[in-house]
Amino acid sequence: MSIKVSVVEDNESIRQGLVELLDSTPGFRAGPACASAEEALQILSAQPADVVLMDINLPRMSGIDCVRSLKRVLPCTQFIMLTIAEESERVFESLRAGASGYLVKNVPPEKLLASIAEVHRGGSPMSSQIARLLVRSFQEAGDHPSEAENLTPREQQILDLLARGYRSKEVAEELGIGVQTVLTHIRNIYEKLQVRSRAEAVARYLRR
């Protein structure tokens, strides 16, 4: 079964290029493409895709806010953010909003397709920079009463290694576990980040 991928991107040539690439590659098919977040909210909630490639900088409503809204109605859809430059903070913000990964726009097509397939399989890649931001974020949070929001010892080990520049495969070797298991752990770390982000939002609401 091919992976249905929707593209949300305001630059027409990039959008068209991605759609053509997806449609011409076996194993992938392009879902509806949108030029704005507003369009995406309307179209994608009715015609959900397996994976959505989302431009982080969209006019008006940002890609981050769009993911936040869509993730709520489409919990099974995976979102990959597209950025021009690697802006760790914004990428981090998207991960908190519900994205499962990110790609720089000029990534070679093979890598783009591989990343989509990887995310669809349930694994999420994580760069050392994002890992560093995560380590810090989880440290700053301190003791949370809720266990579901804290990292397990293995997740902590994995995050520390990634932040030190280890690649997933090297992490797997170092810890004696499978690469796929490492990716599953990373996915779980992202989920915890999102749970925490929601918990913080509730806490902010209650503190008003």
Added chain:
Amino acid sequence: MFLGFATSALSLFAEDWPGGWHVQKWSSEHGLPQNNVRAVLQSRSGYLWVGTLMGLARFDGMNFRVFTHTDTPGLVSDTICALAEDESGALWVGTQKGLIQWENGVSKLWNTNHGFPFAGNGIQQLQAHPKGGIWFRQGNAVGLFKDGQAKLYGKADGLGAESGRRFYSTLKGGILMSSRTGLQRLEPDDVRFSALLPWPAPSDFWCVLEDDHGVLWAGSEAGLFRLEHNKWEPQSARYGVQGQWVTRLLQFHSGTIWLATKEKGLQFLNLNRRRFESVPLPGGHWHDVGCMCQDEEGNVWVGTGGGGLLRLRPTKIRSWGQADGLPHDDVRTLCAAPDGTIWIGSELGLARIRNNRVEAFPRSRPEPRQRIGAIGVDANGTVWVSKLGEGRGLFRFDGKDYQRVEHPALPTNSTHSIHSFHLDRAGRFWIAGRGSVNYISNGVFGPKISSPEFKAEASALWFDRREHLWVGVAGFGLKRCYEGKVQSLTSRDGLCDDRPISIYEDADGTLWVGSESGLSRIKDGRVTALRTQDGLVENVINQILEDQYGYFWLGGLRGIHRVRRADLNARAEGRIARVHCLEYGEPDGMASSETNGERQPCGGRTADGRLWFASMGGVVEIDPKLLVPDEKIPRVTIEQVESVNGLAFRPGIPSQPWAAGLLQLPPGSGRLIGLHYSAPSLTAAEQIRFQHRLEPAYTGWHDAGEERTAFYTGLRPGKYRFQVRASNPHGVWREEPTTFAFTLAPRFYERRSLQVAAGVLLLLVGLAVHQWRIHVIRRLEKLERDQALIVERARIAEDLHDDLGANLTGLALKAELTRRQQLLPDQLARHLSDLVTTARGLSDSMREAIWLANPRHDTLESLASQLARQTESLATDAGLRVRLDLPPALPNLRVSSRARHQLCLAVKEALHNAVKHADAREIRLGLTLSPTELELSVSDDGRGLVQPVNGEGQGVGNMRERLARLDGAVAWDPVPDSGTRVLFRIPLQSLNSLPPAS
């Protein structure tokens, strides 16, 4: 309800209770008003009340609701010293300014006007009299408050010396009065205190307890004493009390005696061992136990003097870790041998648990770290071990030495390894290598089963009762081998995914397969996938074990989850919508909630019914018969109702009535109404689920999950009944819901209110405009300040344009030429590939330029990220490993684009040297900060390049020059044969300096 408590108390002190406590702490950061807790009490409503020096808090297991004098009429003081609940359910609060009686939503204050002796001295102790009234102590004055009047006890009541008074409850509900000189008793029906029982000299006595057998205990500076034949006999040595000075002595309804010593903190009497055992408490105030109580669910609550509130939860799951003698806490593989021994493969070697004792191997000499692939015991009791990595292979272990065994499926020189063993019902011990599987029976290998389908390491293994062999092949699904055939089952056939990691066959012959994406059931050839949407707690299923009661215990990353097998079948067949799982984790006694998988076996069941799991926190031992479900279901209360018009209802405040009658909501409230509810559950509040409905608008039960607020919008005027109910962690719903009735008054518009609203709106708009103007003016000011910067940025933008613009034009030209020329297909491909490379290069330099130009990146953090990216990108292209030594958090230092530019280029040159000339395998980027300097280092593990003599080759001169512009320096630190380190040092003040005027 009583039954529920009785069973939990019984199981708690059954002989095989592991005897541990899980401690959880709540402090001011969780909503407690203050960390100095003076009184703690569970009221009949199920809430926990916590008295502090800065207010009273009510706790439902999840959230604290704080009451202080500012928001609670009737609460005259925030200094809460004592709490009690009487027979009629009234809450008594002893404060600095008198005694508050809080009943049916009405508060009454009793003070010197009602016979209390002191105005400013707090009510320090309270105890309800079983026949009405309440005993109190204020300083050294002790008395009974009844019918609105305090009566003090004195000589006329037989009360002796006045100093150092404190009272404790007797078994019959009376008081034991302790003073400096001795002890006196006053039972509820007595009119006079008993004769003084003097303390033995010269100790100072601090606390007294009459236990449930009527035996008197006392704690003093000289230890624990017990009254035997009218004589105080020392007990500290006999019961192993740690520390000298016993400051607290208590017994709760579960029977155990608790004490605290000043030196060694909290201890409880382990009834099995007849010794006091200490409970390690978190934080620095562990010794300062202020007050304690036990709730209905068996938890012990401790208020500390500065360390907040602690919950001690009796744990029924046992963890065996390094502290118990295991070589390491990270246990990867585990096997329950037929003789009841548990064999363990940890990260640092083997161990076994036999007769509740741990033995580690090797016993003394440290052995080089050897990863264990799997451990198993065959029918003859032979222990088999698979080692991974260097020295990998299959071994027999005799308790002392490893003996290598040539396995037909695993040649000595093979790089493959074994991850799976399985002992089948007939006593055959199966060993799975890569590419083939065979068994050993009575020391003889059986025929090899091999198949091209076994493309990777076997990750799970099972031989079922129909004599079919099931092999999980990582990444390639499940293979069924029977009658010489191999059939493949993958996610296409309905399996959760293609990486089965655990297999279990139940008594019905149904096969259950665990993976990291859910649990698959294979029955009569049909595959059904079960996942979190079917009610599982998580999708990672590392182990599947079954107990004698028909429950599955699934080991995952978030704990161990119990689910009824019948429910799983019912869900798989579509008869129910969801299964219900009960979660066990750290609060239940697991040292870590994360179990380990990917090896077989990694869990097991012993003949006595106990279940064993491999985890990140050692070996987990579960005795299912100890985990008898507590059937109590919490009752829901409505805590607050609010609408667009503001707070409408907030019971629990004394001046407002409790949920009696009908609440009338003002017109327009129906636009948005929020009802906040809660159900006190002090053990597992996070596992409580809610359902609610609103008649007549929404009559069906709505599953609210963990949500504790119901919002309604657009309700029409009329009468409503809101009903809410809760389920306990076992998924049992309470029959009778809590009902809250309210009416919405019809809307009406009055001219006057409209006018007022318009006026307010105008005012708001005016304010907003004013604020906006201020904002604009401030921005203009800032812009002017930044003018210099803007000029600089404009210049960068121009450079950008010229440089990139020119290159882009070139690209377009090249493309145009390609289009025009008549090219052969392979020439065309080459040209196109050139174009792609040029375009990518452009795009890369564009990204760098953007990064430099963007003032948002003028931070040390951003510089560190960029350097890390540079390192990774260069090293990855060259196939080298990267290691980053960057502090996780960097201070918020501004680094100018100029400094960033120079440093990036300098580091890039160092990286190029390492990649091109060092012949390295690994590149390390380091960043350290001192109060005055930033230090960046690029090191490799290559040849150790000596600095070229002329200093100009290999970019050294460039690096020097770049650093000099920032008043920094480069050091070149070659270590022959073990690499080179290039060190850049830059004074912090030059990171943010402007370029020198040209």
